[in-house]
Amino acid sequence: MIQHVEDPVLEVHDLTVSYQRKPVLWDVDLTLPKQSLVGIIGPNGAGKSTLIKAIMGLLPLNSGYVELFGKPLDEIRKRVSYVPQRESVDWDFPASALDVAMMGTYGQLGLFKRPGAKQRQLAMEALEKVGMQDFANRQISQLSGGQQQRVFLSRALAQDADLYLMDEPFAGVDIATETAIIGLLRQMRDAGKTVVVVHHDLQSAQDYFDWIILLNMRLVASGPTEETLTPALLEKTYGGRLTELSRVSDLLHKQNFPIRETKPTRK
Amino acid sequence: MNIDAFWIIFTGSLVAICCSLLGCFLILRRMAMVGDAISHAVLPGIVLAFLFSGSREVWTMLLGAAALGVACTFLIEFFHKKALVQADASIGVTFTWLFALGIILISVYAGKVDLDQDCVLYGEIAYVPLDLWLTETGMNLGPRTVWIIGGVLLILLLFISLFYKQLYLTSFDPAFAAAIGISTTLWYYLLMGAVSLTTVAAFESVGAILVVALMVGPPATAYLLTDNLKKILVISSLLGVIASAAGFYLALWLNGSVAGAISAVIGLQFLLAFVFSPTHGLISRRRIRTAVARA
Numbered sequence: 001m002i003q004h005v006e007d008p009v010l011e012v013h014d015l016t017v018s019y020q021r022k023p024v025l026w027d028v029d030l031t032l033p034k035q036s037l038v039g040i041i042g043p044n045g046a047g048k049s050t051l052i053k054a055i056m057g058l059l060p061l062n063s064g065y066v067e068l069f070g071k072p073l074d075e076i077r078k079r080v081s082y083v084p085q086r087e088s089v090d091w092d093f094p095a096s097a098l099d100v101a102m103m104g105t106y107g108q109l110g111l112f113k114r115p116g117a118k119q120r121q122l123a124m125e126a127l128e129k130v131g132m133q134d135f136a137n138r139q140i141s142q143l144s145g146g147q148q149q150r151v152f153l154s155r156a157l158a159q160d161a162d163l164y165l166m167d168e169p170f171a172g173v174d175i176a177t178e179t180a181i182i183g184l185l186r187q188m189r190d191a192g193k194t195v196v197v198v199h200h201d202l203q204s205a206q207d208y209f210d211w212i213i214l215l216n217m218r219l220v221a222s223g224p225t226e227e228t229l230t231p232a233l234l235e236k237t238y239g240g241r242l243t244e245l246s247r248v249s250d251l252l253h254k255q256n257f258p259i260r261e262t263k264p265t266r267k
Numbered sequence: 268m269n270i271d272a273f274w275i276i277f278t279g280s281l282v283a284i285c286c287s288l289l290g291c292f293l294i295l296r297r298m299a300m301v302g303d304a305i306s307h308a309v310l311p312g313i314v315l316a317f318l319f320s321g322s323r324e325v326w327t328m329l330l331g332a333a334a335l336g337v338a339c340t341f342l343i344e345f346f347h348k349k350a351l352v353q354a355d356a357s358i359g360v361t362f363t364w365l366f367a368l369g370i371i372l373i374s375v376y377a378g379k380v381d382l383d384q385d386c387v388l389y390g391e392i393a394y395v396p397l398d399l400w401l402t403e404t405g406m407n408l409g410p411r412t413v414w415i416i417g418g419v420l421l422i423l424l425l426f427i428s429l430f431y432k433q434l435y436l437t438s439f440d441p442a443f444a445a446a447i448g449i450s451t452t453l454w455y456y457l458l459m460g461a462v463s464l465t466t467v468a469a470f471e472s473v474g475a476i477l478v479v480a481l482m483v484g485p486p487a488t489a490y491l492l493t494d495n496l497k498k499i500l501v502i503s504s505l506l507g508v509i510a511s512a513a514g515f516y517l518a519l520w521l522n523g524s525v526a527g528a529i530s531a532v533i534g535l536q537f538l539l540a541f542v543f544s545p546t547h548g549l550i551s552r553r554r555i556r557t558a559v560a561r562a
Contacts, residue, residue, distance in 0.1 A: 058446065082443060082447075089439060089440045094490070094496045096495075103439070106433075106449070107447035159447070
């Protein structure tokens with residue numbers, strides 16, 4: 001079930017990526033619609049992060065190409081923002097929350113210009129959006145995991161892009177932070193942005209996203225949530241993995257007996 | 268203070284500032300030992316430059332050394348990335364091998380090369396005032412080394428102040444830097460080029476060991492005192508200058524090696540910061556722990 005869209009925000013064409021000759025992504029071909037909240041779902045080692053890194057040009061491609069807004073990445077870098085995994089950086093680094101948020105403005109500054117009052121302002125606004133304005137001068141090593149994740153998001157917000165690619169923004173955050181973040185992502189989507197999120201909680205995926213990419217080295221499905229989160233496709237994605245299968249059956253169970261009485265107001 | 272003492276302390280301070288500034292960025296990248304590697308790996312470059320040119324003219328030597336310095340960082344990166352050797356092992360293998368090559372070259376051509384490894388390793392900062400730069404009219408412009416290191420410091424200050432944001436971001440989050448179009452490879456090699464340049468300019472006067480001490484010691488001490496990178500840069504430069512001056516008088520008093528005394532003062536500074544730092548020190552941390560335990 002791979003649904004293509006007209007005039008896509010993101011087009012991945014016949015993409016193959018490998019690490020040391022071992023293919024990690026095989027022949028992935030997909031398009032994403034404008035103004036949507038997209039979840040990339042699949043088991044560990046399915047190549048979810050790899051897909052995002054390949055889109056951002058951080059890995060060499062064996063074949064295929066990526067176009068964003070109909071152009072190659074180098075021409076529209078300023079319109080695309082990337083949020084790496086939180087564990088990918090050293091949080092003991094001598095920087096404050098504001099310093100990190102300001103890094104989001106570096107792309108617009110060019111080679112020589114130094115960040116000034118305007119960039120500071122943009123960074124403060126971004127920190128306010130994630131509710132971290134009171135921690136602006138706090139050393140990043142003294143923030144909790146959830147707070148660090150929010151600082152990472154604020155850096156992407158300060159960039160003011162149109163397409164956001166986020167690698168596991170919900171990893172290691174508590175439920176309150178997760179709710180706050182998903183609220184923010186919905187606001188961004190409603191403001192016309194497209195947000196792509198690597199996620200691995202099947203249960204919340206259904207509520208959070210309006211477009212789902214199911215990935216397990218190959219692309220299993222890409223389409224609107226209600227058409228992709230089906231038992232058959234999930235089983236195809238998670239294959240014979242026992243633990244995963246039990247979670248899938250768990251999910252099916254919950255579909256028959258919904259734990260929420262009402263659906264969230266806007267999906 | 269007589270004029271010779273002034274020149275020695277001044278040279279030491281200039282070298283200290285150069286090394287500390289770069290050392291801060293090396294420590295940020297967890298690559299402190301690269302300074303060590305480069306300062307040893309330049310030896311074959313100097314010998315080769317000497318063998319080919321036949322002179323001890325300073326610019327040929329600098330060129331040969333700088334080429335080997337950059338080649339050394341390239342090899343370290345190559346073994347690490349392509350052969351998947353761990354970063355520290357890759358550093359260790361590369362520079363010992365290059366340094367050995369230099370020593371073999373010196374011993375084989377011992378008759379022709381007016382060089383010895385002691386000079387490279389230990390330098391002799393006390394001889395700085397003897398090598399003066401005299402113009403053709405005979406005007407005394409001060410020690411030659413001061414001009415060379417002063418020039419390098421100027422280049423470094425320009426480099427760091429113009430490209431602070433690139434150096435900062437590529438050290439913290441290379442993936443994000445690459446995503447917004449800042450090349451991590453380019454800034455890595457520019458930084459390593461700067462380290463090579465500094466090492467090469469400094470080793471002749473102060474020797475490789477003092478270069479390593481200055482590149483790691485003051486920044487490591489400054490990291491114990493503050494959490495702001497700009498402050499770390501300033502504090503480590505100051506610590507380096509203090510160590511140069513205090514080290515000189517310590518050596519004078521003991522009638523010993525100046526480079527050794529400077530390194531000893533750097534060690535002492537680190538020890539003091541380790542115990543007494545208001546934020547990261549042994550005492551303050553214990554105080555915080557007991558306060559938390561009581562609460």
